[in-house]
Amino acid sequence: MQKTYYDPSDLRKFGKITEWNEELGNKFFEYYGKVFEEGALTAREKSLIALAVAHTEQCPYCIDAYTKDGLQRGVTKEEMMEAVHVGAAIKSGATLVHGVQMMNKVNKLDG
Amino acid sequence: MTKVKTQSLQKRDSALAKGKKQLEILSNGIFQNGELPTFAAKLKESNQFPLKAKKLEILQINVGYMCNQVCEHCHVDAGPDRKEIMTKETMQQCLDVIASTGAHTLDLTGGAPEMNPNFRWFVEEAAKAGIKDFIVRSNLTIIRANKKYYDLPEFFKKHNVHVVSSMPHWTRGKTDKQRGDGVFDASIKALQELNAVGYGQPDSDLRLDLVYNPSGAFLPGDQMAMEKDFKKALLEDFNIRFHNLFAITNLPISRFLDYLIASENYEDYMYQLVEAYNPSAVANVMCTNTISISWDGYLYDCDFNQMLALPVNSKAKHISKYNEALLEGRDIVISQHCYGCTAGAGSSCQGTVA
Numbered sequence: 001m002q003k004t005y006y007d008p009s010d011l012r013k014f015g016k017i018t019e020w021n022e023e024l025g026n027k028f029f030e031y032y033g034k035v036f037e038e039g040a041l042t043a044r045e046k047s048l049i050a051l052a053v054a055h056t057e058q059c060p061y062c063i064d065a066y067t068k069d070g071l072q073r074g075v076t077k078e079e080m081m082e083a084v085h086v087g088a089a090i091k092s093g094a095t096l097v098h099g100v101q102m103m104n105k106v107n108k109l110d111g
Numbered sequence: 112m113t114k115v116k117t118q119s120l121q122k123r124d125s126a127l128a129k130g131k132k133q134l135e136i137l138s139n140g141i142f143q144n145g146e147l148p149t150f151a152a153k154l155k156e157s158n159q160f161p162l163k164a165k166k167l168e169i170l171q172i173n174v175g176y177m178c179n180q181v182c183e184h185c186h187v188d189a190g191p192d193r194k195e196i197m198t199k200e201t202m203q204q205c206l207d208v209i210a211s212t213g214a215h216t217l218d219l220t221g222g223a224p225e226m227n228p229n230f231r232w233f234v235e236e237a238a239k240a241g242i243k244d245f246i247v248r249s250n251l252t253i254i255r256a257n258k259k260y261y262d263l264p265e266f267f268k269k270h271n272v273h274v275v276s277s278m279p280h281w282t283r284g285k286t287d288k289q290r291g292d293g294v295f296d297a298s299i300k301a302l303q304e305l306n307a308v309g310y311g312q313p314d315s316d317l318r319l320d321l322v323y324n325p326s327g328a329f330l331p332g333d334q335m336a337m338e339k340d341f342k343k344a345l346l347e348d349f350n351i352r353f354h355n356l357f358a359i360t361n362l363p364i365s366r367f368l369d370y371l372i373a374s375e376n377y378e379d380y381m382y383q384l385v386e387a388y389n390p391s392a393v394a395n396v397m398c399t400n401t402i403s404i405s406w407d408g409y410l411y412d413c414d415f416n417q418m419l420a421l422p423v424n425s426k427a428k429h430i431s432k433y434n435e436a437l438l439e440g441r442d443i444v445i446s447q448h449c450y451g452c453t454a455g456a457g458s459s460c461q462g463t464v465a
Contacts, residue, residue, distance in 0.1 A: 073337070
């Protein structure tokens with residue numbers, strides 16, 4: 001058995017997902033490719049969104065992939081870190097906003 | 112004032128200063144154990160082996176490896192410590208060839224070509240041949256390096272030279288990391304001076320193109336998207352205009368190979384190149400329409416093969432024996448570094464090819 005759950009070289013094998021279910025695998029990659037095409041948002045903007053989401057999802061493959069993708073598009077490290085902070089702010093905000101629910105409950109039970 | 116980052120591999124007595132050692136690395140490991148296919152095997156898969164030279168279009172002359180910069184990823188291993196400089200005799204032999212060539216483009220490179228003491232004489236003479244596109248690859252900082260170079264923009268203009276210059280990024284940090292402290296500011300100043308004499312202006316015939324190559328172990332992004340970003344940033348921040356951006360892939364040779372190995376990125380980078388292999392880029396790779404001439408007059412399929420000491424596969428191996436008809440149809444000499452020119456949209460000294 002391998003010693004760690006994540007192996008960086010597994011990212012290269014992502015395409016092999018289609019080998020065990022060609023139809024669904026192909027549909028996924030077709031959809032995925034389409035999503036990242038230049039549209040109302042530029043491919044560069046999409047790359048930065050993907051980087052932020054990669055962090056909130058804590059997906060090491062995606063972090064590697066979209067850090068490299070950003071570098072290829074000329075994205076600076078300052079832009080990358082700001083994108084990560086956007087993800088972190090939403091994550092922490094999502095936690096904290098539930099505090100209102102806690103406050104409501106306290107007020108109802110012990111107000 | 113620019114500050115050089117390091118010394119050339121040759122000066123450091125690095126084993127990688129020798130083409131033979133680089134070729135050994137590129138043929139061993141992942142390419143020997145079958146993990147990745149060799150470039151020849153990949154060409155065979157797409158029925159493109161052997162790669163054959165077509166009609167000559169571009170004559171590229173390297174007038175010397177001396178340079179005022181020591182860029183991290185230089186495939187020439189150029190620097191102030193390199194003394195290989197083309198002599199006036201070899202230049203004269205080149206001029207004889209230029210006068211009779213069927214090529215539409217003449218491309219002078221280095222090092223910093225301007226540092227060759229006979230550079231100006233050579234440009235003046237070569238310009239008389241009336242070749243359609245006469246390129247000088249200028250690193251920009253040379254224009255600001257010393258008073259004797261300050262008039263280069265005017266000199267280029269006088270001879271209708273097409274200036275092609277390296278610019279790895281529109282930010283100071285990324286540019287200086289790759290090319291040395293102070294390079295960004297000096298390059299910006301030089302670009303403004305080229306703009307001032309008419310270079311790079313929207314309707315100007317004085318062509319000014321920039322070359323982008325990645326600052327690390329990754330491939331260049333889409334050339335058109337990068338051009339748009341470069342144009343916007345350089346215009347907004349510095350009022351600089353230029354015509355086209357050429358996105359060039361770093362080939363895994365010389366100082367870039369040294370960097371890939373030292374940073375433990377070599378295997379990943381080779382995987383990236385092989386995975387991005389594009390058969391339609393193969394059809395237009397520059398070695399099929401270019402001859403590269405070294406400072407000492409030898410002929411190569413491209414500047415990269417020149418640095419790997421892989422001469423043309425032809426009886427005409429030196430400028431003194433130059434024969435365009437004999438060179439046409441020759442088999443191109445290849446190794447695994449060639450994956451750099453066939454990845455994605457392809458790469459050449461004129462940018463993407465597919």
